Amino acid sequence: MNRLIRYVFKHKNTGKIETKRCYLSQLETNPTEALAPFVNNSNYDLISRDLCFDEEKGVFVGDLIYVNNWFGNYIASVKFGEYDQDGSGDEYGPSKCFGFYAEAIDPTGTNEDGYVIVPDYLVQDTMLKLESYKRIGTIYENIEQREESK
Structure with a gap:
């Protein structure tokens, strides 16, 4: 089963919340591409990693x-x-x-x-x-x- 995961990042200076959704298969094949520009950017903190319950309604x-x-x-x-x-x-x-x-x-x-x-x-x-x-x-x-x- 290919699970959808939501990553929530917070910009250190502005506090702005950014989200990125990707499937587990994407992370397994291209982990840095799937989450760029957040992972390799020291301006963002990862604050949450959430599993999807209902893809149709976008509920995590x-x-x-x-x-x-x-x-x-x-x-x-x-x-x-x-x-x-x-x-x-x-x-x-x-x-x-x-x-x-x-x-x-x-x-x-x-x-x-x-x-x-x-x-x-x-x-x-x-x-x-x-x-x-x-x-x-x-x-x-x-x-x-x-x-x-x-």
Whole structure:
């Protein structure tokens, strides 16, 4: 499987964020060409290397997504690794899982009726189960949105 990877670089003087996407096969055949001019440039720092979850929507680990669900809408961060998954509605204890998941930025947010939008058992939810989501940026591009949602 040829995985898409996003590299995020930060310019040392300006703080400007630059991204470069390339497939693993590109890195294996021409590593310096795939990431030039950033790798051989002392003006940039590599700040993130992210796997792609959804190529069609351009969603990578580290992205912020706007999730629509039946309890309400919320903002989540896409992550990869081990997480607790509990789709039982607290009927059973959570299971340890590994893979791509969305973690709610503000798990205590409520809707206009005062109900919690993200129940405890959905704070960390597999990306495969999300019915509707939209990429809104990265944690590097949308710092203000991330802070507002806390």
